[in-house]
Amino acid sequence: xxxxxxxxxxxxxxxxxxxxxxxxxxxxxxxxxxxxxxxxxxxxxxxxxxxxxxxxxxxxxxxxxxxxxxxxxxxxxxxxxxxxxxxxxxxxxxxxxxxxxxxxxxxxxxxxxxxxxxxxxxxxxxxxxxxxxxxxxxxxxxxxxxxxxxxxxxxxxxxxxxxxxxxxxxxxxxxxxxxxxxxxxxxxxxxxxxxxxxxxxxxxxxxxxxxxxxxxxxxxxxxxxxxxxxxxxxxxxxxxxxxxxxxxxxxxxxxxxxxxxxxxxxxxxxxxxxxxxxxxxxxxxxxxxxxxxxxxxxxxxxxxxxxxxxxxxxxxxxxxxxxxxxxxxxxxxxxxxxxxxxxxxxxxxxxxxxxxxxxxxxxxxxxx
Numbered sequence: 001x002x003x004x005x006x007x008x009x010x011x012x013x014x015x016x017x018x019x020x021x022x023x024x025x026x027x028x029x030x031x032x033x034x035x036x037x038x039x040x041x042x043x044x045x046x047x048x049x050x051x052x053x054x055x056x057x058x059x060x061x062x063x064x065x066x067x068x069x070x071x072x073x074x075x076x077x078x079x080x081x082x083x084x085x086x087x088x089x090x091x092x093x094x095x096x097x098x099x100x101x102x103x104x105x106x107x108x109x110x111x112x113x114x115x116x117x118x119x120x121x122x123x124x125x126x127x128x129x130x131x132x133x134x135x136x137x138x139x140x141x142x143x144x145x146x147x148x149x150x151x152x153x154x155x156x157x158x159x160x161x162x163x164x165x166x167x168x169x170x171x172x173x174x175x176x177x178x179x180x181x182x183x184x185x186x187x188x189x190x191x192x193x194x195x196x197x198x199x200x201x202x203x204x205x206x207x208x209x210x211x212x213x214x215x216x217x218x219x220x221x222x223x224x225x226x227x228x229x230x231x232x233x234x235x236x237x238x239x240x241x242x243x244x245x246x247x248x249x250x251x252x253x254x255x256x257x258x259x260x261x262x263x264x265x266x267x268x269x270x271x272x273x274x275x276x277x278x279x280x281x282x283x284x285x286x287x288x289x290x291x292x293x294x295x296x297x298x299x300x301x302x303x304x305x306x307x308x309x310x311x312x313x314x315x316x317x318x319x320x321x322x323x324x325x326x327x328x329x330x331x332x333x334x335x336x337x338x339x340x341x342x343x344x345x346x347x348x349x350x351x352x353x354x355x356x357x358x359x360x361x362x363x364x365x366x367x368x
Contacts, residue, residue: 161202
């Protein structure tokens with residue numbers, strides 16, 4: 001009973017934290033500038049490796065914006081599928097599209113960081129907007145982004161795109177990215193504090209001011225990082241530039257993975273790196289989630305079933321608030337215990353593969 005009481009109390013605290021964070025996240029859009037934005041020049045930068053399924057939809061969404069960017073640059077990072085041919089076709093359709101051929105990957109660089117580095121060297125805009133190839137912009141995305149940038153002036157802006165989930169494995173795991181942020185990171189201090197611990201970003205959508213990007217060393221300074229988005233965000237903060245985590249799910253959507261294998265290998269690559277490769281921290285996080293969302297079901301022989309139901313309802317409620325905020329189908333919240341079990345399995349694999357030096361495979365490349 002004591003353990004069950006502790007679990008319920010912690011879940012109530014998490015409710016309060018999530019509601020507070022939801023309010024803080026929604027408030028990030030209240031500072032849209034009403035000043036003239038015509039002087040702001042945007043460079044859309046897209047690293048692409050084996051993205052034949054995504055390129056046409058992404059580029060089309062960019063060129064159908066109500067406010068067009070000043071340049072769009074895509075780097076083909078040695079694709080082995082039809083990405084190069086599709087880019088040629090798109091360039092014929094959109095004459096201002098610029099296509100780069102990626103250089104050979106140096107040994108001390110991660111693939112995406114090197115691709116972004118090459119893109120930034122070619123970009124001429126005041127702000128660089130890095131998009132993943134599986135992102136899709138809604139028509140007013142750039143217009144609203146440009147309206148916000150004068151109040152930011154410099155630094156970095158990122159946010160979590162609306163996650164499109166179509167399979168059960170996607171629904172169980174992908175929305176957890178925002179769940180972890182909303183449960184533990186004080187979003188109000190992501191913008192106001194200079195503490196690098198208060199950092200969160202999503203590589204699918206990053207806007208960064210040109211001079212602050214270069215002053216902080218750009219992607220060259222984080223060249224070996226697997227979790228490049230977090231590293232870039234933290235680097236900007238370390239140099240004293242403003243860093244904003246913004247609600248952007250009505251600007252951009254994406255489907256990160258389309259299979260269980262994609263979900264598993266994608267998160268396997270990122271989870272352990274995402275906690276700074278700290279074994280005690282990842283073990284604590286996994287035990288914390290299992291304790292809150294799974295353990296109550298194992299206590300049913302020794303505690304009243306009503307308390308188990310209360311704990312489940314609180315857990316589902318936490319997930320429901322987060323999923324509703326980020327436009328994830330509400331039914332996903334009902335699967336919270338299964339989501340956490342799968343997270344623990346993937347997290348354990350991520351940790352073991354790093355500690356044993358087996359590393360990770362992603363898009364034909366090996367990462368440690």
